[in-house]
Amino acid sequence: MTATGGEDRAIRRAVRRRSRLPTILGVAGLVIVGALVVTAVFAPWLAPYDPTERIARPFLFPSAEHPLGTNDVGHDLLSEIIFGSRVSLMVGLVAATVALLIGTTVGVIAGYYPKRLGSTLMRGVDVILILPFLPLLIVLAAYLGRSLLNTILVIGLLIWAEPARIIRSQVLSLRSREYVLAARSMGAPDRWTILRHIVPRTALLATGSFVRAVSGAILLEAALSFLGLGDPIQKSWGSTLYWAQTRGAFLTPAWKWWVLPPGLLIMLASLGFALIAFSLEERINPRL
Amino acid sequence: MTTRTAVAGRGYPREGASGEPNLLEIENLMVRFELPAETVRAVSGVSLSVAPSETFALVGESGSGKSVSMLSVMGLLPSPPAVVSGSIRLEGREVLGMPGRLLRRFRGRDVAMVFQEPMSSLNPVHRVGRQIGESLRIHRGVARSEARRQAIHLLDRVGIPSASIRVDDYPHEFSGGMRQRAMIAMALACDPKLLIADEPTTALDVTVQAQIVDLVRELQAEYRLAVVWITHDLGVVAEIADRVAVMYAGRILETGQASDLYRATRHPYTSGLLRSIPRLDRSVTTRLAEIPGAPVRVVSELAACPFDDRCPLAADGCQDALPELEAVGPEGHSSACIHHHEMGSASSLWPEGTAAGRQDSEEQPGDVVVSIRDLRVHFPIIRGMRESRKRAIRAVDGVSLDVVRGKTLGIVGESGCGKTTLGRAMVALVRPTGGTIEINGEPINHRSGRHRKVVQMIFQDPFSAMNPGMRVSDVIAEPLRIHRLADAGTARERVSELLTQVGLPPDSGGRYPHEFSGGQRQRIAVARALAADPEVVVCDEPVSSLDVSVQAQVINLLADLQARTGMAMVFIAHDLAVVRHVSHEVGVMYLGEIVEKAPRDQLYEDPLHPYTKALLEAVPVPEPDYDASQRTRLVGDVPSPADPPAGCRFHTRCPVAVEGLCSTVKPALEEVTPGRWVSCHLVSPPAG
Ligand SMILES: Nc1ncnc2c1ncn2[C@@H]1O[C@H](COP(=O)(O)OP(=O)(O)OP(=O)(O)O)[C@@H](O)[C@H]1O
Ligand code: SF4
Ligand code: SF4
Ligand SMILES: [Mg+2]
Numbered sequence: 001m002t003a004t005g006g007e008d009r010a011i012r013r014a015v016r017r018r019s020r021l022p023t024i025l026g027v028a029g030l031v032i033v034g035a036l037v038v039t040a041v042f043a044p045w046l047a048p049y050d051p052t053e054r055i056a057r058p059f060l061f062p063s064a065e066h067p068l069g070t071n072d073v074g075h076d077l078l079s080e081i082i083f084g085s086r087v088s089l090m091v092g093l094v095a096a097t098v099a100l101l102i103g104t105t106v107g108v109i110a111g112y113y114p115k116r117l118g119s120t121l122m123r124g125v126d127v128i129l130i131l132p133f134l135p136l137l138i139v140l141a142a143y144l145g146r147s148l149l150n151t152i153l154v155i156g157l158l159i160w161a162e163p164a165r166i167i168r169s170q171v172l173s174l175r176s177r178e179y180v181l182a183a184r185s186m187g188a189p190d191r192w193t194i195l196r197h198i199v200p201r202t203a204l205l206a207t208g209s210f211v212r213a214v215s216g217a218i219l220l221e222a223a224l225s226f227l228g229l230g231d232p233i234q235k236s237w238g239s240t241l242y243w244a245q246t247r248g249a250f251l252t253p254a255w256k257w258w259v260l261p262p263g264l265l266i267m268l269a270s271l272g273f274a275l276i277a278f279s280l281e282e283r284i285n286p287r288l
Numbered sequence: 289m290t291t292r293t294a295v296a297g298r299g300y301p302r303e304g305a306s307g308e309p310n311l312l313e314i315e316n317l318m319v320r321f322e323l324p325a326e327t328v329r330a331v332s333g334v335s336l337s338v339a340p341s342e343t344f345a346l347v348g349e350s351g352s353g354k355s356v357s358m359l360s361v362m363g364l365l366p367s368p369p370a371v372v373s374g375s376i377r378l379e380g381r382e383v384l385g386m387p388g389r390l391l392r393r394f395r396g397r398d399v400a401m402v403f404q405e406p407m408s409s410l411n412p413v414h415r416v417g418r419q420i421g422e423s424l425r426i427h428r429g430v431a432r433s434e435a436r437r438q439a440i441h442l443l444d445r446v447g448i449p450s451a452s453i454r455v456d457d458y459p460h461e462f463s464g465g466m467r468q469r470a471m472i473a474m475a476l477a478c479d480p481k482l483l484i485a486d487e488p489t490t491a492l493d494v495t496v497q498a499q500i501v502d503l504v505r506e507l508q509a510e511y512r513l514a515v516v517w518i519t520h521d522l523g524v525v526a527e528i529a530d531r532v533a534v535m536y537a538g539r540i541l542e543t544g545q546a547s548d549l550y551r552a553t554r555h556p557y558t559s560g561l562l563r564s565i566p567r568l569d570r571s572v573t574t575r576l577a578e579i580p581g582a583p584v585r586v587v588s589e590l591a592a593c594p595f596d597d598r599c600p601l602a603a604d605g606c607q608d609a610l611p612e613l614e615a616v617g618p619e620g621h622s623s624a625c626i627h628h629h630e631m632g633s634a635s636s637l638w639p640e641g642t643a644a645g646r647q648d649s650e651e652q653p654g655d656v657v658v659s660i661r662d663l664r665v666h667f668p669i670i671r672g673m674r675e676s677r678k679r680a681i682r683a684v685d686g687v688s689l690d691v692v693r694g695k696t697l698g699i700v701g702e703s704g705c706g707k708t709t710l711g712r713a714m715v716a717l718v719r720p721t722g723g724t725i726e727i728n729g730e731p732i733n734h735r736s737g738r739h740r741k742v743v744q745m746i747f748q749d750p751f752s753a754m755n756p757g758m759r760v761s762d763v764i765a766e767p768l769r770i771h772r773l774a775d776a777g778t779a780r781e782r783v784s785e786l787l788t789q790v791g792l793p794p795d796s797g798g799r800y801p802h803e804f805s806g807g808q809r810q811r812i813a814v815a816r817a818l819a820a821d822p823e824v825v826v827c828d829e830p831v832s833s834l835d836v837s838v839q840a841q842v843i844n845l846l847a848d849l850q851a852r853t854g855m856a857m858v859f860i861a862h863d864l865a866v867v868r869h870v871s872h873e874v875g876v877m878y879l880g881e882i883v884e885k886a887p888r889d890q891l892y893e894d895p896l897h898p899y900t901k902a903l904l905e906a907v908p909v910p911e912p913d914y915d916a917s918q919r920t921r922l923v924g925d926v927p928s929p930a931d932p933p934a935g936c937r938f939h940t941r942c943p944v945a946v947e948g949l950c951s952t953v954k955p956a957l958e959e960v961t962p963g964r965w966v967s968c969h970l971v972s973p974p975a976g
Binding site for chain 1: 712715716717738740741744745747749752753754755756757766767770771816820826
């Protein structure tokens with residue numbers, strides 16, 4: 001009692017301090033993501049100009065009318081970046097959804113049938129996890145052609161493996177829970193057990209890996225667009241960077257308003273989701 | 289965090305009954321846990337004393353505060369949340385508020401504790417001998433080589449075979465019984481004056497429990513050790529204790545010499561407990577006496593008798609004040625019941641009601657619902673990535689059984705003998721390696737799925753067997769939905785009907801399983817098992833996770849339901865008395881095989897197989913002064929089912945094994961008399 005009281009209190013304080021950090025980071029992530037979502041939703045009202053219209057001379061330096069200047073064809077860069085949030089977020093969310101659907105399906109099946117089917121599936125997952133990411137992404141995107149749908153599909157197909165792995169390990173432990181055994185002992189077919197007792201219990205974990213996948217997908221979309229493999233019609237942050245690169249903005253003073261803002265936004269968006277994911281995961285499994 | 293309300297200066301121990309000064313004196317101990325949500329009062333005013341070389345049993349149900357009382361003696365309660373007050377004196381020295389350094393020394397040296405789960409108190413990465421040696425070196429300052437020598441001696445003393453070799457084993461290489469022995473050896477290492485054993489045998493099989501009880505008794509005489517034995521099992525108490533205190537809701541309700549407590553019980557709770565446990569030394573009654581309700585959890589200061597809501601004697605005055613212990617008999621026998629003089633006989637206080645027409649075993653056999661033939665379930669041993677084909681755990685190895693409509697088939701055996709696997713094979717949770725299971729004459733598919741409606745199962749721990757996110761109504765309706773037996777409206781009706789049948793309020797379906805007590809949860813589990821109108825219910829240790837006072841309720845419920853629905857039951861348990869109470873026929877399993885199968889009364893009155901005999905003799909009788917000296921004790925533990933002994937599987941432990949025969953030739957399971965099957969060379973069927 002008295003002997004260990006002091007130590008106990010110290011530990012408890014440390015635990016409390018540790019447990020406050022994820023919450024703070026999570027709130028920060030929410031603020032960032034919230035701001036981006038608001039920007040994306042209200043882009044037409046927030047943006048001063050139509051980003052697809054030539055409203056001024058090309059290569060203008062920043063001014064009161066054009067806070068970030070104009071690009072090589074005379075589009076307002078600020079407006080372009082504001083509208084770019086729509087594409088980035090959309091690709092991020094949809095690709096992550098695709099990844100989650102595939103990942104959950106594979107993870108649940110592999111976890112529920114861990115023997116032959118499961119180990120075969122997991123071998124496939126391992127292969128995808130090992131594959132060099134970017135080259136594969138480039139090859140796939142180049143092969144499929146440049147469109148928004150293809151970008152989403154390619155990203156989704158590449159990032160489902162991590163959620164699959166996480167969900168499988170959860171399912172492996174769930175399937176030997178006694179209430180799952182109880183359902184099977186009642187005569188429940190596998191589909192019943194999976195849908196009623198397994199999938200709902202993975203929801204929390206799935207949410208965490210979904211948010212993390214969004215964060216990754218945003219980065220990958222930017223990378224693809226920057227390489228010129230994105231949809232040429234859609235103005236995303238990545239494609240702004242692509243045009244900045246091809247027009248040599250990286251080497252001129254224009255990098256400060258043409259390259260830096262979209263670059264920072266990509267980072268911020270990805271970070272925002274990553275922070276939320278971190279705090280969620282901490283909550284699900286605080287010992288990590 | 290420790291407040292000390294003890295009277296300082298009263299330094300010298302008072303004298304115990306034996307004339308010697310008491311070793312341990314606890315006075316008005318209070319322990320509360322200040323949790324964020326509420327304050328749990330785990331111990332509310334416990335006073336007791338233990339004399340040198342005495343065995344004192346602290347009996348109570350889960351949550352009664354028996355562990356917490358003794359943990360405060362050891363100074364092992366986490367603080368916060370624990371707040372301890374009162375006085376605890378060991379040889380006259382106040383322990384509460386003792387500085388940490390002193391406390392630690394006293395903890396290893398004067399008082400040692402043995403816990404229920406030895407694995408959690410042994411360090412898995414250190415060799416057993418080293419752990420014992422370390423304790424010797426810290427507390428007695430012996431040299432390293434000497435410590436090892438003494439460790440071997442101690443291991444040998446607690447009955448570890450070939451101790452000089454096993455001393456270098458790791459804890460996981462020991463069986464459960466051996467680990468408990470090693471823990472006892474470690475506790476003895478420093479020659480303590482007081483040994484506190486917290487449910488030391490609860491996790492063990494009866495045969496091993498009997499060995500440990502014998503061992504502690506011997507050691508006690510040898511080392512002049514005082515023992516505080518914490519348990520919920522009144523049988524063990526009668527075997528070992530000199531004096532007993534019965535705890536409930538953090539209070540001692542009755543205390544005294546074991547014989548007085550058992551024979552001249554003066555508290556309704558004690559007598560209820562004694563009446564509600566099924567016993568081997570009494571004839572089987574139709575229905576056990578049961579204590580209604582469930583144990584309370586004390587969150588505010590007690591101001592009335594805590595047993596009031598469950599007590600048949602409760603009357604005026606019980607609510608008015610907290611009854612204190614008062615002397616009711618010789619030698620310190622006291623009871624905390626204001627109406628103790630009105631108790632009368634236990635049987636009138638706790639009548640054994642008669643069941644709703646429970647049929648007994650005399651009538652002709654009914655038809656067979658489930659027929660199991662030569663069933664084998666082997667689990668491959670997985671090493672690394674590959675399963676080895678040759679080595680397998682033979683959990684069930686050639687079992688044939690019939691389950692008869694309206695009857696209960698009991699399955700008993702020690703842990704690891706394959707009882708649970710057998711039950712699970714019947715509900716398709718494990719796939720047999722060989723043999724057949726026929727339901728109503730039709731061989732069944734071994735995959736799980738809708739075809740298995742007729743056999744349902746009840747699990748040991750009702751809580752983990754229910755999805756915590758589902759409401760009780762959904763839990764119970766699940767079989768209906770799986771087998772598409774009802775639409776939404778009829779399902780709701782059926783659920784409240786089932787809830788009523790199992791004795792729960794019909795409107796409790798909207799709540800979640802965690803809002804119920806253990807016994808109520810098991811009722812919910814029973815309701816769920818009955819929902820699909822099964823013909824057979826497999827009950828796997830259905831009462832062993834329940835509080836003693838609640839077990840009788842569930843046993844009676846199952847019997848009533850069987851009488852009403854005519855379902856067959858397979859009742860799997862390690863408790864022979866419970867199995868005897870509920871079964872019509874009993875099968876005894878050992879290492880995956882049935883070694884004896886007989887109608888209940890034949891089996892219990894005249895066990896033929898040496899293993900059955902040993903099992904029955906190992907069961908403690910809740911009767912003090914029962915002469916246990918005539919018993920044969922089984923030696924050793926159950927061998928590993930991965931490579932069972934050749935010949936008769938029991939020959940390694942059989943007290944009457946025939947040299948040369950039993951270790952080589954496997955006895956067949958043969959019908960000795962009609963309906964009675966035994967597999968032993970010494971029991972042969974009548975010639976012809
Ligand atoms: N560390 C703790 N924190 C909060 N409450 C506790 C703690 N330890 C015990 N309790 C509570 O104290 C009460 C008494 O517990 P205790 O362990 O003494 O019961 P017990 O009689 O030993 O039961 P069991 O048979 O389950 O071991 C219970 O209500 C329990 O929940
Ligand atoms: S005091 Fe009253 S309620 Fe308590 S045990 Fe005695 S008769 Fe029952
Ligand atoms: S066959 Fe031999 S070893 Fe087996 S139980 Fe009979 S006497 Fe004992
Ligand atoms: Mg306990």
